[in-house]
Amino acid sequence: xxxxxSELLDNPVAGRPTLILRSPDFHSITEAVAEPVERQTPIGxxxxxxxxxxxxxxxxxxxxxxxxxxxxxxxxxxxxxxAFDITNFVFWxxxxxxxxLISAILFLFRQKWRTSINRAAEAMTIFAVMxxxxxxxxxxxxxxxxxxxxxxxxxxxxxxxxxxxxxxDVFAVSVYGTVSVLFWYVxxxxxxxxxxxxxxxxxxxxxYGLFALGWRGSVRQWHHYxxxxxxxxxxxxxxxxxxxxxxxxxxxxxxxxxxHTTIFPPYFVAGAIFSGFAMVLTLMxxxxxxxxxxxxxxxxxxxxxxxxxxxxxxxVGFAYATEFFTAWYSGNPYEFFTFLNRAGGPYxxxxxxxxxxxxxxxxxxxxxxxxxxxPILFVMSIIINIGMWFERYVIIVTSLHRDFLPSAxxxxxxxxxxxxxxxxxxxxxxxMFCLFVRFxxxxxxxxxxxVLPQADPHYGSAPEREIKEHRAALPARRAPEPAPGEA
Amino acid sequence: xxxxxxQLPKAPHYGILAEFATPADLYxxxxxxxxxxxxxxxxxxxxxxxGLEGAMGLRRSPLPxxxxxxxxxxxxxxxxxxxxxxxxxxxxxxxxxxYFAWPAMxxxxxxxGVLFAAFGAVLGMLGLNRLPMHHHPLFKSKVFERVTDDAxxxxxxxxxxxxxxxxxxxLLESLxxxxxALLESE
Numbered sequence: 025x026x027x028x029x030s031e032l033l034d035n036p037v038a039g040r041p042t043l044i045l046r047s048p049d050f051h052s053i054t055e056a057v058a059e060p061v062e063r064q065t066p067i068g069x070x071x072x073x074x075x076x077x078x079x080x081x082x083x084x085x086x087x088x089x090x091x092x093x094x095x096x097x098x099x100x101x102x103x104x105x106x107a108f109d110i111t112n113f114v115f116w117x118x119x120x121x122x123x124x125l126i127s128a129i130l131f132l133f134r135q136k137w138r139t140s141i142n143r144a145a146e147a148m149t150i151f152a153v154m155x156x157x158x159x160x161x162x163x164x165x166x167x168x169x170x171x172x173x174x175x176x177x178x179x180x181x182x183x184x185x186x187x188x189x190x191x192x193d194v195f196a197v198s199v200y201g202t203v204s205v206l207f208w209y210v211x212x213x214x215x216x217x218x219x220x221x222x223x224x225x226x227x228x229x230x231x232y233g234l235f236a237l238g239w240r241g242s243v244r245q246w247h248h249y250x251x252x253x254x255x256x257x258x259x260x261x262x263x264x265x266x267x268x269x270x271x272x273x274x275x276x277x278x279x280x281x282x283x284h285t286t287i288f289p290p291y292f293v294a295g296a297i298f299s300g301f302a303m304v305l306t307l308m309x310x311x312x313x314x315x316x317x318x319x320x321x322x323x324x325x326x327x328x329x330x331x332x333x334x335x336x337x338x339x340v341g342f343a344y345a346t347e348f349f350t351a352w353y354s355g356n357p358y359e360f361f362t363f364l365n366r367a368g369g370p371y372x373x374x375x376x377x378x379x380x381x382x383x384x385x386x387x388x389x390x391x392x393x394x395x396x397x398x399p400i401l402f403v404m405s406i407i408i409n410i411g412m413w414f415e416r417y418v419i420i421v422t423s424l425h426r427d428f429l430p431s432a433x434x435x436x437x438x439x440x441x442x443x444x445x446x447x448x449x450x451x452x453x454x455x456m457f458c459l460f461v462r463f464x465x466x467x468x469x470x471x472x473x474x475v476l477p478q479a480d481p482h483y484g485s486a487p488e489r490e491i492k493e494h495r496a497a498l499p500a501r502r503a504p505e506p507a508p509g510e511a
Numbered sequence: 512x513x514x515x516x517x518q519l520p521k522a523p524h525y526g527i528l529a530e531f532a533t534p535a536d537l538y539x540x541x542x543x544x545x546x547x548x549x550x551x552x553x554x555x556x557x558x559x560x561x562g563l564e565g566a567m568g569l570r571r572s573p574l575p576x577x578x579x580x581x582x583x584x585x586x587x588x589x590x591x592x593x594x595x596x597x598x599x600x601x602x603x604x605x606x607x608x609x610y611f612a613w614p615a616m617x618x619x620x621x622x623x624g625v626l627f628a629a630f631g632a633v634l635g636m637l638g639l640n641r642l643p644m645h646h647h648p649l650f651k652s653k654v655f656e657r658v659t660d661d662a663x664x665x666x667x668x669x670x671x672x673x674x675x676x677x678x679x680x681x682l683l684e685s686l687x688x689x690x691x692a693l694l695e696s697e
Contacts, residue, residue: 050557050661175592183601186593187608187615192622199622203629210633214558218659237643240650241658243541243554245640247564251572252636256629259578263625270618470659473558481538481560 043137043475045319050473053320057215057467058222060315068314069462076454083448086441087162095165097441103427104436106420109163112446114271114416115299116156116453117197118292119409120204121264122300123149127207128260131253137328139471140321143215144311145304146208147466151456152303153201155449160193162445189273196270203263207256210249213239214470268296275419282362282423285350291343298336298382299412301329305405307457309398311466320467323396330395333408334386340415341383362423370435371422374414381411525648525696526552526668527679528655529688534560537663540686541566544665547682551671555655555664577635578628585627589620648694666694 048056090097100107123145130138164170173194175184184191216232217239223229239245269289276288305326312321351363366375385407388394395401421436460466473479531537534556541554545568554567593616597603602610637643649655649666658664665688667679680691 054557054660175596181601183596185603185605186597186619187605187612189618192618195619195622199626202626206629206633210636214659218557221656221659233645237637238645238647238650239642239659240647241555241557243556243560243563243567244569245642246556246559247569248572248574248636248639250559251574252632255575255578255632259582259625259628259632263622266618266621266625273618470558474561479534479558479560481534481562481566483533483535 042477043140043322043324044472045322048319048476049478050476053469053472053476054218054222056317056320057465057469057472058219060461061219061463061465062222062224065462066314069458072310072454073458073462076451076458079447079451080455081451082444083451086444086448087158089441090162090445091167095163097439098445099437099439099442101434103432103434104421104424106163106424107417107436108438108442108446109159110274111413111416111420112449113156113159113163114292114420115413116152116159116449117200117271118268118296118299118412118416119303120149120152120156120200120300121268121293121296122304123147123152124200124204124207124260124264125297125300126304127211128257128264131257132261136475137325139468139475140317140325141304141308141329141467142471143208143211143464143468144307144461144466146204146211147457147460147464148300148303148307149204150201150208151453151460152300153197153204154456155453157197157201158449158452159445160197189270189277192270193274196267200263200267203256203260207260210252210256211468211471212464213237213249214241215465215468217241218469219465265293268293275423280423281351281356281358282366282419285347287343287346287350291340291347294336294339294343295382295412295415298333298340299409301333301336302405302408302412305329305333305401306409309402309405311461313398315461315466317467320472323398326398326401327392327395330389330401330404333404334389337382337386337389337408341379344379344383358428362426365426366418366422369422369426371418371425374418375422378411378414378418381407382415385411522669522696524669524676525694526666526671526674527676527683527691528649528652528694529665529680529683529686529691530654531663531665531687532689534563534663536687537665538563538566540665540683540688543686544667544682547673549667549671549673551668551674553666555649555658555666557659557661557663560663572639574632574635574639578631581631581635582624582628586620586624588627589623590616592623593619648696652692652694654690654692669696 098108126138126145127142161167161170173184213236216236220229220232220236223232272288272292275283276285278284308321312318348363351359385404425435426433477483531540537554538560541563544552545566554563594611598610654662655664665683667674676693683691
């Protein structure tokens with residue numbers, strides 16, 4: 025869909041690319057987003073939902089068996105005391121970070137293209153945090169005393185150790201989950217009101233109306249609402265950076281070669297955003313096709329996301345190289361052995377999967393053809409997520425399996441229950457996501473409407489016409505770039 | 512429940528509701544209503560229209576101050592909790608660290624500051640907006656259902672000192688309103 029010069033001049037931010045294609049009016053945005061939630065459940069939805077619920081059931085079985093039998097059902101043992109459990113935890117919490125980046129950090133930077141994808145990305149964050157919280161909860165073994173992690177007065181008069189990064193982690197991740205839910209819910213209020221006002225049945229009107237809190241779209245309300253949204257974005261930005269930094273300190277504060285390194289906080293944050301954007305790509309490729317939102321989630325959005333993926337992937341690659349350099353430069357034989365062993369030891373296969381998926385393969389995104397090709401984006405997003413899972417696996421397992429004395433060396437092999445918990449967590453994630461796209465508007469309509477040209481209160485007014493005439497009098501400029509791939 | 516219902520004075524009408532076609536029309540109408548000296552009125556839009564609070568003459572939201580207060584409270588709670596646990600209630604030597612190892616207490620102090628601030632932002636916003644309020648006279652209007660879709664409204668309440676059922680209606684019509692209607696009181 026080509027944008028002509030004159031169409032761009034009608035744009036109050038003339039010269040900038042139009043974010044939403046097909047020049048829709050406000051009502052058609054409402055229709056495009058609300059209609060998939062209101063129509064009868066399509067067969068395709070069941071095709072995703074039923075396998076997801078099956079995997080969720082697998083998770084239920086695996087976790088129940090774990091509670092019954094203890095963590096001996098997993099393959100971990102001395103010296104590898106952390107394996108799939110913490111790998112999965114770090115993997116899922118990292119996935120969540122891209123959602124917060126899109127909803128908070130890009131909001132502060134006034135990146136208006138975020139409006140098309142932020143709702144789904146924030147939902148992804150919440151579901152990923154749910155999956156993440158599961159693993160530290162169940163890996164303690166005796167889950168019935170998991171409440172010892174919280175500073176609750178108890179009959180033993182005991183308190184947790186606030187000087188431990190593991191406790192910082194409990195606070196960081198639970199605060200992150202809570203703030204993500206608050207942020208998401210605040211963003212949903214106007215759209216829940218939209219669903220309430222469109223509802224045909226009393227039950228729908230009641231359900232959406234209850235959670236819409238009686239939103240009237242009043243400017244006096246929007247005024248405080250926008251202030252709250254800005255403040256939440258400003259709070260979520262340092263929060264998200266702190267969360268993965270603290271997660272990395274679970275490792276960095278220990279005295280284990282391969283973990284004890286100051287590069288971890290920035291390296292983990294970059295990796296988190298990298299893997300999270302890959303997951304956003306996976307989900308948005310499916311959703312935009314399934315719900316026919318190609319004009320709202322355009323190839324331009326994918327182009328931007330692919331660029332962020334390329335940048336963060338290269339940062340991660342740089343961090344891998346820096347770790348090796350530091351290990352050599354430190355002169356510490358344990359440290360250097362750990363890294364040589366990573367790349368050439370018994371887990372070399374995992375290390376090279378990690379490098380090829382995370383560092384080499386995203387380099388295709390230097391090419392615009394790759395950044396705007398849906399099949400390439402989809403395949404790449406899967407490859408990156410495999411690579412990022414292996415990154416955490418490599419960090420955790422390879423650092424542990426070679427202890428300081430060779431007599432304590434070991435090799436971790438996952439059991440069927442390790443795999444069941446990993447697959448089951450995907451079941452939880454996709455079940456939640458399926459329910460989300462079925463019952464809630466997956467695009468923030470109130471925000472998308474603000475980026476339409478006619479949303480500007482000075483659209484079509486006199487100064488705008490003067491600018492147009494002025495522009496017309498100027499010598500011919502370079503034609504504005506059409507939306508990539510959709511020209 | 513009194514919380515969920517607006518506390519409205521007794522009047523035959525709630526007020527007057529005028530619909531405008533575009534954000535630009537609404538913006539200019541708001542400027543005129545503001546300049547006419549109305550105080551008990553509001554505009555309604557499906558999305559936040561940039562600059563409309565200025566056209567309505569609204570003051571800055573006090574919300575950031577609420578958030579600041581809540582955030583500082585949270586940080587103080589976090590810090591005092593950790594000090595109390597480690598230096599007072601349950602002093603225990605762990606890894607030879609001092610009881611009051613304050614640098615190790617910064618992460619949780621920060622997290623609790625953010626947590627309280629976020630609740631301050633959300634609950635403060637709902638409080639300032641008098642939400643939840645599931646019943647309101649505006650919801651009785653059929654056209655008002657489109658306020659979350661593509662319609663733009665100005666509502667002027669009947670207990671505004673300058674309100675007059677016919678003159679106010681005429682004013683809104685002269686400002687380019689697409690339709691003007693009186694709203695029944697609850």
